[in-house]
Amino acid sequence: MRADAARNRERIVDAARELFVEWGAEVPLDEVARRAGVGNATLYRHFADRDALVRGVVAHVTDSVAARARTALADDGDPFDALCRFVFGAVEERIGALCPMISHAFDREHPELLAARDRLDALVARLLDRAQRAGAVRPDVAVGDLLMALSQLSRPLPGTGCGQLEQFMARHVRLFLDGLRAPAPSRLPGTPATLEALRRPV
Structure with a gap:
């Protein structure tokens, strides 16, 4: 090109x-x-067409978030600090904006999207595993928990605009990250959200 x-x-x-x-x-x-x-x-x-544009945007955002994860993995410092930097970076990329786009009627199993998703999943899994092995993150969370929270934290509530979200996003991300820390003050209900469980058809 x-x-x-x-x-x-x-x-x-x-x-x-x-x-x-x-x-x-x-x-x-x-x-x-x-x-x-x-x-x-x-x-x-x-x-x-619109489907091709939506697919291009989803792949672009997914790759941008993966690049943030790659940068965090290259950091040899504190594993929890690296995870925090990734989380804040992913939220800045507005990964939550993918949710309404993915609900749009287009091919979610397109090879371009699957490849981008797999790259992101593998990088985030390594980041989370490294922090858990260091004893910095509670052991009862999985990659699905992390990605689901990122999606929710970077998506405006119904009836609110993007401006309201920007005011509180950093505050709510920090609350979430504090909840990841080990030792955990409470037991989480249910089981960790794996990627397979999140993507299983209902």
Whole structure:
């Protein structure tokens, strides 16, 4: 891909992510092109339809969060501090914005999405395992617990806007991280949320 084409694709994906967070995955594609500063023809050259654009945004956000996890794993310092940096970084990427997009009727089993998801899952599992082996994180949580909490913490409540979320996000993330610390002051009900259990059809 030529450099100018790659820049246009990146602008489109960034604009789409912002608008999906603000308005949901049904935002007009004309508005995505306008926000990206490109013509409609340029948008459709990169993304043939809405499903392709949604898939591109989901893969982009997933890869961005995976990059945050990779950076945290490269830190040889305190494992819990590294996990905390990843969690704050993942929330900044607005991973919770994926939820309404993934509920959109498109192919969730697309190879591009599966590959991005697998990369993220493996990196987060290593981060969590390292902190647990160091005795810094309670042993009764799993990767699914962590990713589910990240999703909820970075998603506005119904009836509220993104602005309200930004005011309180760091505070609520810190509350969550304090709850991960070992030794745990209480016993969690149920069993740890594994990725397999979260993705099992109901």
